[in-house]
Amino acid sequence: MSVSGIQQTQLYCLADPTYYETPARLPDEETRYPLDSAPPPEGRRRVRNGLWTSLLPEDRELAEQGWKIHVSTVPEEAEATLRDTARICLAHGVPFKFLRSEQALLLMSDKYMARSGAGKFLTLYPPDETVFLRVLDELVPALAGRRGPYILSDLRIGDAPVYVRYGAFVARWCTDADGERVPALRHPSGELVPDERGVVFRVPPWVTVPEPLRPHLAARAAAGDTTFPYTVTESLQFSNAGGIYRARHRETGRQVVLREARPHSGLDAVGHDAVTRLHREHRALTALAGLDCVPEVHGVRSVWEHHFLIEEHIEGSTLLEEIVARFALLHGSGTDAELATYTAWVDSVTERLAQALAAIHARGFRFGDLHPTNVIIRPDGRLVLVDFEYATALDDQDTPVAGAPGLQAPTGTPGAESDAYALWATWLYMLMPIMEMAGHDRAKAVTLERWARRRYRLAADAGPIRPAALRAAEDRLGGEGEIAALLDGPVPDWAELRTRLIAGIHAGATPERTDRLFPGDPQAFATGGGDLAHGAAGVLYALHRVGAPMDPAWTDWLSDAARRRDPAAPGGLYGGLPGTAVVLSLLGRADEGRELFERAAAAPPSASADLLNGRAGIALAALRLARAGGRGSGGSAAASDLVTASDPDAKVDHDLVELALRTAHDLDRLVRGESVPGLAAPASAGLLRGLSGAALLHLELHALTGDDRHLRAAGRALEREAGHCVTMPGGTVQVKDGRRHLLYLDQGSGGVALVAQAYLARRAAPSLAALLPGVRRGCVLEFIREPGLFTGRAGLMAAAGQLSSEGRRAPDVLASVRNLSWHLLAEGDRLLVPGARLRRCSADLATGAAGLLLALHFLSGGGTGRGAAATAATAPPEADGTPGLLELLTLG
Structure with a gap:
């Protein structure tokens, strides 16, 4: 996972142990600062947004942009810093915002928070440059000597934790060079341009730096240590705590690793900052010197305000990289011989890890942070442990252990025993790399272990001794047994699975909230909670298709959420109003649907060509509404004639059909290699993120109009998609995307194959037909890390059923359904589904329970067809009249 992905996941795991939740709902009432709850000062109004509280003038709005001031702090000085800064702001009429509580400050200073925003405790919005400079003149002396993290994006002023940058004060948005919607500044020409918010101080080219700031700018440029003997050659990792770099000694050429620690940054659960942990690591490495499993340490240096631990550079791969490269259930066909080879390697690694931990314990230390990315395997097979930030004395009761989700010992587990727990969990991770599931319930770890022992044919004494901390979990296996009972028979208990998934979805509904109706992926909070992929639209769609009961108020909620959405950023088929x-x-x-679509269509056209949020999806939405509405009397004569020729009795909205025809023409030009202004071809392939969506649009138009030009255009788009597909050593066909190989529906060969199958039902194409067996083989791979519809088991097992000549309940498809036991969580009479990254549960269509419900509905043969026209456009007719998977996925 990328660092940005880790940061987002961490942020949305703060407020709720079960679901991804906005940090604004953090239960921090006991640590709120008085200014957050006291009556607003005279002439001010209080506005709350997430973890931030703003005090704004009652009689005027913020300036659009300008020089802003940031103040950082440490928890023990925060209340005083807030009081002194607020006094100056109120005296000068300056609007400001602040983090509302000590708990919010601690969390936003965490190691995994974004570096660009790290350290910001207060933000001041002076109305003009004169007030800006006047406030600085008072604020810097008032806060002189106070402590706080360095704000990387800003210019520091004096010896106070006061920083400045030029930027936007109010939300303005524009599109950057990559087509992404980003915060914006207004150029003197009036054009909106990106407001760059990185980790380097920048000034827009049209802005003049005020003269009083120039000495501070010069001081920043002069900062550093010219005697530091190392030259950085590669950046290996960044976090809020600092960076990790590969470097070379300028005189000797020796390769080293520099571990950077930023003062007052990267706070952990007990408030220790990165510098405290770095010096703890230095003490541990010094005490453990000479052990083959420990990097050699070369000392500690301070450069400017940052501290650097200098240690031996270890050649080799992390244990995680080795697992990914070797994992037997992903590479190969899972024969006994292949599994035996892999388990022999696992046993060897486990034995060497046990020896390394024993050597560290013999010196009186625990490691405290064992997981696969903290183990390096040298080219000769020797193991080295890295990241000793939590290595302390075996009897240390104060320093917490760290560790990856699901691999951590219970709180309070003593030193050697906590390492033993992490060793067992790491062993199990090598066999089943989804140990995040144990973070939901340790009983899931027992279930995974039992599955692994059966599948790998392990001897009873294989692996490390099971930790004592798991004995309590073994007494709570009732829910795990219920899940097994639903899945382990010759045929799954479809009806009960459906009932329990629906119960879980219903129980998560929060119609009293305005930011979301059902819990889903964190992305839902950025779109207002109403979209198809992650919001209420997708959940209600799935419930509708399976015939589940729905509260009418939920439809009202969806309608209200759609009307709240910014019409300038309407999104697309899966992420927006269409x-x-x-x-x-x-x-x-x-009628309401048509009105919303017209709002979306009035916005500037998307630069993307795909189905997810691009023009193919918007045009497909137009066709869905055209079939449902039939009210349009306008449109071009060509659109009207084509539809009438195909079906004289058709009732369609010709305006919407014309929109789809124009879009399809542009997409075909793009596929042919022509330049289409404002439109870019996807870089990869797949149903949602590739040109398969364009091919599907052409198939829909062919079914509607009978015009063979659309069939030929669909073939061209699919042939281009096929160019991204490669055959893997095991015979599976996957989309190659850089170093990744993907099978999924949103991006991957699974989605490409569904559209190719629909095309092949109408026209022969041997090159496309040749892909399908290999794609299907990939869709029933035994190991799939996540359970979701777009990028997980639900989508792949459904695709395998759609592509199967044996029917959707083929034995290997049912075997994949049974392996949902890895992921499903029982809570009373409900089933919950972990979402993307497995850290919290989700009910949404893309990653959670709604998507799984739809996939099981398809595989069980539930429901009835939606009419010959729709089915003919999206999939070969089903023998039992039930809808095809492509129809279900695309709202057909």
Whole structure:
């Protein structure tokens, strides 16, 4: 996972142990600062946004942009710093915001928070440059000598934790060079341009730095240590705590690793900062010197305000990289011989890890942070442990242990025993690399171990001794037994799975909230909680398709959420108003759906060509609404004639059909290699993120109009998609995307194959037909890390059923369904589904329970067809009249 992905996941895991949740709902009432709850000062109004509280003038709005001031702090000085800064702001009429509580400050200073925003405790918005400079003149002396993290994006002023940068004060948005929507500044020309918020101080080219700031700018440029003897050759990792770099000694050429620690940054659970942990690591490495499993340490240096631990550079791969490269259930066909080879390697690694921990314990230390990325395997097979930030004396009761999710010992586990727990968990991770599931319930670790012992044919005494901390978990296996009972028979208990998944979805509904109706992926909070992929539209669509009961108030909620969405950023089929419009139409609100779609269509066209949020998806939404509405009397004569020729009795909205025809024409030009202004081809392939969506649009138009040009255009798009596919050593066909190989529906060969199958039902194409067996083989791979529809087991097992000549309940498909036991969580009479990254549960369509419900509905043969026209466009007719998977996935 990328660092940005870790940061986002961490941020949305703070407020709730079960679901991804906005940090604004953090239960921090006991540590709120008085200014957050006291009556606002006269002439001010209080505005809350997430973890931030703003005090703004009642009689005027913020300036659009300008020089802003940031103040950082440490927890023990925060209240005084807030009081002194607020006094100056109120005296000068300056609007400001602050983190509302000590708990919020601690969390936003965590190691995994974004570096660009790290350290910011207060933000001041002076109305003009004169006030800006006047406030600085008072604020810097008032806070002189106070402590706080360095704010990397800003210019520091004097010896106070006061920083400045030029930037936006209010939310303005524009599109950057990569087509992403980003915060914006207004150029003197009036054009909106990106407001760059990185980790380096920058000034927009049209802005003049005020004269009083120039000495501080010069001081920043002069900072550093010219005697530091190392030259950085590569950046290996960044976090809020600092960076890790590969470096070379300028005189000797010796390769080293520099571990950087930023003062007052990267706070952990007990408030220790990165510098405290770095010096703890230095003491441990010094005490453990000479052990083959420990890097040689070369000392500690301070450069400017940052501290650097200098240690031996270890050649080799991390244990995680070795697992990914070797994992037997992913590479190969899972024969007994292949599994035996892999388990022999696992046994060897485990034995060497045990020896390394024993050597460290013999010196009176615990390691405290064992997981696969903290183990390096040298080219000769020797193991080295890295990252000794939590290595302390075996009897240390104060320093917490660290560790990856699911691999940590219970709180309070003593030193050697905590390492023993992590050793057992790491052994199990090598066999089943989804140990995040044990973070939800340690009983899941017992289930995974039992599965692994059966599958790998392990001897009873294989692996490390099971930790004593798991004995209590073994007494709580009732829910795990219920899940097994639903899945382990010759045929899964489809009805009960459906009932319990629906119960879990219903129980998570929060119609009293305005930011979300159902818990889902964190991305839902950025789109208002109403979209198809991660929001209420997708959940309500799945419930509608399976015939589950729904509270009418939920449809009202969806409608209200759609109307709250910024019309300038309407999104696309799965991430915005077009998809919501189709769902509202399916739920009986066709006029409202059409109105929402028109709002979306009035915005500037998307630069993307794909189905997810691009033009293919928006045009497909138009076709869905055109079939449902049939009210349009306009449109071009060509659109009207084509539809009439195909079906004289068709009732369609010709305006929407014309929009789809224009889009399809542009997409075909793009596929042909022509330049289409404002439109870019996807870099990869897949149903949602590739040109398969364009091919599907052409198939829909062919079914609607009978025009063979659309069939030929679909073939061209699919041939281009096929160019991204490669055959892997095990015979599976996957999309190659850089170093990754993908099978999924959103990006990967699984989604490509579904559209190719629909195309092949209409026209022969041997090169496309040749891909399908290998794709299907990949869709039933035994190990799939996540359970979701777009990028997990739900989507792949459903695709395998759609592509199977044996029917959707082929034996290998049912075997994949049974392996849902790895992921499903029982909570009373409900089933919960972990979302993307497995850290919290989700009910959404893309990653959670709604998507799994839809996939099981398809595999069980539930429901009835939606009409010959729709089915003909999206999939070969099903023998039992039930909808095809492509129809279900694309709102057909």
